[in-house]
Amino acid sequence: MxxxxxxxxxxxxxxxxLLKDLExxxxxxxxxxxxxxxxxxxxxxxxxxxxxxxxSPRHKISVVDFGQGRHKFENYVExxxxxxxxxxxxxxxxxxxxxxxxxxxxLIEVIKDPSKLEDIPNFFTSVKLKDPAEIKKVxxxxxxLIGSINDVDRVKDEVPETVLDKVKxxxxxxxxxxxxxxxxxxxxxxxxxxxxxxxGKTELLLxxxxxxxxxxxxxxxxxxxxxxxxxxxxxxxxxxxxNFMKVxxxxxxxxxxxxxxxxxxxxxxxxxxxxxxxxxxxIPFYRYSSVMSFSKACxxxxxxxxxxxxxxxxxxxxxxxxxxxxxDFDENFFKLCEFVTEKNVYIAGDIFQSIFDQAKLAHxxxxxxxxxxxxxxxxxxxxxxHALGMGLFEKEKLRWLDENEWIxxxxxxxxDARKKLHLSREPLRRFEDIDDDFDSIEIIExxxxxxxxxxxxxxxxxxxxxTVLPEDIGIILLDDYRYIYDLADQLEVSIQRKFSWPVNxxxxxxxxxxxxxxxxxxxxxxxxxxPFVICVTIKILKTPSYRNSLYTMITRSFIKTYFLxxxxxxxxxxxxxKDGLDHILRKNEMVIDQPSExxxxxxxxxxxxxxxxxxxHEIMMDIFRKKKIEKKYHNRLFSVAQQxxxxxxxxxxxxxxxxxxxxxxxxxxG
Amino acid sequence: MAKEISRFLLPFQEGQVFSAMRDKIHYAKSILYVSRFxxxxxNESTESSMKLVVGKMSRIFIFKQSKFLxxxxxxxxxxxxxxxxxxxxxxxxxxxxxxxxxxxxxxNDENFLHNPSLTGFYFRQQSPNDAVFNLLEEIIMxxxxxxxxxxxxxxxxxxxxxxxxxxxNYSDYGNFKMGLDEALLNDNFEDILNIETxxxxxxxxFKKTLRKPLILAKK
Numbered sequence: 001m002x003x004x005x006x007x008x009x010x011x012x013x014x015x016x017x018l019l020k021d022l023e024x025x026x027x028x029x030x031x032x033x034x035x036x037x038x039x040x041x042x043x044x045x046x047x048x049x050x051x052x053x054x055x056s057p058r059h060k061i062s063v064v065d066f067g068q069g070r071h072k073f074e075n076y077v078e079x080x081x082x083x084x085x086x087x088x089x090x091x092x093x094x095x096x097x098x099x100x101x102x103x104x105x106x107l108i109e110v111i112k113d114p115s116k117l118e119d120i121p122n123f124f125t126s127v128k129l130k131d132p133a134e135i136k137k138v139x140x141x142x143x144x145l146i147g148s149i150n151d152v153d154r155v156k157d158e159v160p161e162t163v164l165d166k167v168k169x170x171x172x173x174x175x176x177x178x179x180x181x182x183x184x185x186x187x188x189x190x191x192x193x194x195x196x197x198x199x200g201k202t203e204l205l206l207x208x209x210x211x212x213x214x215x216x217x218x219x220x221x222x223x224x225x226x227x228x229x230x231x232x233x234x235x236x237x238x239x240x241x242x243n244f245m246k247v248x249x250x251x252x253x254x255x256x257x258x259x260x261x262x263x264x265x266x267x268x269x270x271x272x273x274x275x276x277x278x279x280x281x282x283i284p285f286y287r288y289s290s291v292m293s294f295s296k297a298c299x300x301x302x303x304x305x306x307x308x309x310x311x312x313x314x315x316x317x318x319x320x321x322x323x324x325x326x327x328d329f330d331e332n333f334f335k336l337c338e339f340v341t342e343k344n345v346y347i348a349g350d351i352f353q354s355i356f357d358q359a360k361l362a363h364x365x366x367x368x369x370x371x372x373x374x375x376x377x378x379x380x381x382x383x384x385x386h387a388l389g390m391g392l393f394e395k396e397k398l399r400w401l402d403e404n405e406w407i408x409x410x411x412x413x414x415x416d417a418r419k420k421l422h423l424s425r426e427p428l429r430r431f432e433d434i435d436d437d438f439d440s441i442e443i444i445e446x447x448x449x450x451x452x453x454x455x456x457x458x459x460x461x462x463x464x465x466x467t468v469l470p471e472d473i474g475i476i477l478l479d480d481y482r483y484i485y486d487l488a489d490q491l492e493v494s495i496q497r498k499f500s501w502p503v504n505x506x507x508x509x510x511x512x513x514x515x516x517x518x519x520x521x522x523x524x525x526x527x528x529x530x531p532f533v534i535c536v537t538i539k540i541l542k543t544p545s546y547r548n549s550l551y552t553m554i555t556r557s558f559i560k561t562y563f564l565x566x567x568x569x570x571x572x573x574x575x576x577x578k579d580g581l582d583h584i585l586r587k588n589e590m591v592i593d594q595p596s597e598x599x600x601x602x603x604x605x606x607x608x609x610x611x612x613x614x615x616x617h618e619i620m621m622d623i624f625r626k627k628k629i630e631k632k633y634h635n636r637l638f639s640v641a642q643q644x645x646x647x648x649x650x651x652x653x654x655x656x657x658x659x660x661x662x663x664x665x666x667x668x669x670g
Numbered sequence: 671m672a673k674e675i676s677r678f679l680l681p682f683q684e685g686q687v688f689s690a691m692r693d694k695i696h697y698a699k700s701i702l703y704v705s706r707f708x709x710x711x712x713n714e715s716t717e718s719s720m721k722l723v724v725g726k727m728s729r730i731f732i733f734k735q736s737k738f739l740x741x742x743x744x745x746x747x748x749x750x751x752x753x754x755x756x757x758x759x760x761x762x763x764x765x766x767x768x769x770x771x772x773x774x775x776x777x778n779d780e781n782f783l784h785n786p787s788l789t790g791f792y793f794r795q796q797s798p799n800d801a802v803f804n805l806l807e808e809i810i811m812x813x814x815x816x817x818x819x820x821x822x823x824x825x826x827x828x829x830x831x832x833x834x835x836x837x838x839n840y841s842d843y844g845n846f847k848m849g850l851d852e853a854l855l856n857d858n859f860e861d862i863l864n865i866e867t868x869x870x871x872x873x874x875x876f877k878k879t880l881r882k883p884l885i886l887a888k889k
Contacts, residue, residue: 288796489709497713508771510775635798
């Protein structure tokens with residue numbers, strides 16, 4: 001089913017072809033259409049069954065009678081409007097949409113003769129709205145009906161004028177796929193959702209969480225992910241999300257609900273799913289070490305549990321577990337979660353991140369829900385992010401996908417007469433108010449020092465967007481080298497001097513802070529988005545992990561990304577990449593030379609080799625093993641090597657380095 | 671001959687280091703901020719400034735218009751012509767922007783603040799960086815030698831809270847005030863603390879208290 005269409009109504013009683021035609025129309029017109037019988041988020045029911053409500057943004061809400069119910073239908077319309085008014089009051093929308101007597105006549109179309117729907121294009125033209133204020137109101141009412149609640153403080157009551165405000169205040173609506181995920185009852189214990197970053201996975205998980213939390217007052221739910229910054233961020237976000245969704249129940253922390261990272265610590269068992277499981281079932285807790293990965297710890301826990309409950313069924317630690325960023329885990333964690341959970345384990349991950357990780361590719365096949373549309377990022381930015389991530393414009397591509405994988409990543413695929421592959425993405429509602437010629441991504445080659453270029457970019461953003469706030473901007477330093485810390489300290493001073501903006505160095509604070517400009521290395525950005533992102537690097541490296549972060553960071557913006565790279569002939573920024581971006585910006589598509597089958601095989605082999613390439617840590621550990629270095633020297637050798645910037649060196653150099661330095665360490669130990 | 675190096679402070683930098691010290695974590699943060707300022711390119715002239723004086727003593731002075739504070743600086747600084755070449759700890763840890771940030775990461779961590787034991791925190795880390803923990807331990811073990819010159823018209827209350835005074839030490843159990851007849855200037859403040867110049871005398875205190883026998887009379 002297309003992501004433009006959602007129907008709550010099964011065909012019984014209703015002309016089946018109407019639903020089919022509406023779906024086809026929505027797909028061809030790229031226009032969201034919802035067919036519902038009442039508000040989705042509320043448990044309202046109506047006696048009269050032969051009516052439907054047709055919703056589409058920028059169009060009047062149409063209430064259609066197809067059963068000639070007359071009186072009953074009139075009551076239905078009245079009840080429906082009463083309910084809509086009460087939901088609007090509940091979410092404090094009255095201040096924006098006004099009293100029902102003011103919008104009823106303008107925004108609601110009551111249709112007693114269903115034949116009006118026979119000509120669908122004509123019908124939609126007849127209910128189309130033109131006044132921006134009315135469009136805003138109807139979109140808000142639709143959002144209430146499908147439960148995709150927008151914050152009144154964010155969308156504000158006036159019609160926005162600047163690009164920044166238009167995008168910030170855009171009324172967000174679930175698409176068909178998202179609506180299905182939130183309201184459909186799952187068929188299996190494990191429910192997987194795959195989507196690119198920015199497809200709204202986390203937001204949807206929060207909606208699901210809210211639904212599960214209120215449905216059953218006895219349920220115990222754990223919401224988790226691998227990264228601590230993200231779980232902390234979510235933990236802070238959930239109470240306000242619940243308040244905002246008008247959940248009347250209090251959150252019963254650490255009794256009915258947890259939001260922590262996956263591992264946790266042995267000293268405080270509520271601090272992670274795994275630590276809680278170990279405590280709950282009284283099984284050993286393992287902490288991280290060079291021989292204990294998280295996967296291994298989960299495997300051991302599951303083994304312990306299976307032995308413990310060999311004869312009887314286990315008592316369940318949780319009713320539901322919700323896992324975000326599932327690409328950070330492997331099967332061992334999921335199996336452990338399934339074992340300790342009574343009802344469902346929801347697993348949401350980023351398909352593209354998985355594509356970068358060969359070991360996990362198998363899981364990306366056929367998720368229960370595939371979210372193809374990325375709502376965060378302008379499609380042009382996303383395409384360029386993918387192009388850089390996979391090296392699509394480069395002579396030696398790093399990764400190649402087959403047609404199904406491209407489609408899974410939300411691409412429309414076609415091949416032209418010259419056998420070139422054309423990849424394009426659907427336009428997004430969030431950006432429909434922005435001029436087509438607005439460039440959502442720009443490459444800047446730094447001739448001088450990076451610091452002064454970043455200040456220039458900031459000045460430009462401030463000049464173009466007078467309503468911009470410090471928190472609207474994220475500066476991400478992509479490289480692993482030590483220079484980034486010097487640059488960050490210098491930038492803090494320059495930003496304070498020029499703009500008097502406080503700077504939040506996220507690698508020190510591990511949080512996102514209001515009214516401060518966000519400055520981070522690549523490790524503390526997960527789950528965050530900003531209107532403007534400045535990505536800074538010296539050189540485009542070939543390693544899969546670098547390319548993965550490059551893609552992830554570039555696509556963190558929802559208005560514009562500035563990609564700042566040092567001007568250098570070896571920077572890796574080729575003419576092909578620049579031309580590729582130019583084509584994306586002008587034509588909204590990527591055109592790529594398809595590699596031959598032999599080349600595809602080569603790409604795969606190269607990728608697998610790179611994927612298997614040992615990290616600095618692994619190389620050092622191998623040297624320690626070969627040279628039989630005592631464990632007590634490991635940490636010192638690591639830190640000395642790091643301090644001297646040896647991380648990029650090869651095994652031979654590192655071996656010599658270890659031998660040379662060991663002498664002094666042994667001398668010290670006498 | 672004592673070595674000196676000065677830096678002007680931007681308002682946000684002044685905010686980071688000029689606040690009444692409360693504990694050792696605050697002290698460690700102040701040392702890290704100061705080290706960061708020393709490693710950065712000097713600012714142009716501003717209203718507030720700091721000065722590191724290294725001789726027999728090693729002290730940082732922070733001057734915020736007409737209020738000053740000072741604390742001990744436990745690290746070695748290689749200075750050449752107003753430029754900082756390197757900062758090292760007594761145990762040999764090289765202090766750069768990266769290690770400073772890694773220290774802040776720990777000092778801001780809610781788990782550490784909840785239970786501020788470096789050793790405890792070290793063992794809870796997945797892969798602790800030894801240099802970072804060594805540096806923090808070294809700073810925290812050092813005596814802060816905190817002293818602050820203040821004048822506060824609003825809170826002034828005769829000889830109980832003299833208008834011009836020095837606050838010595840920071841903890842509630844051991845801090846005390848010493849009243850001054852007049853306002854101090856930067857140079858006076860530095861001079862009082864400089865062990866290579868003549869000492870300051872507590873003349874008034876001598877008159878009021880020491881003239882009476884301090885030994886309690888035995889009955």
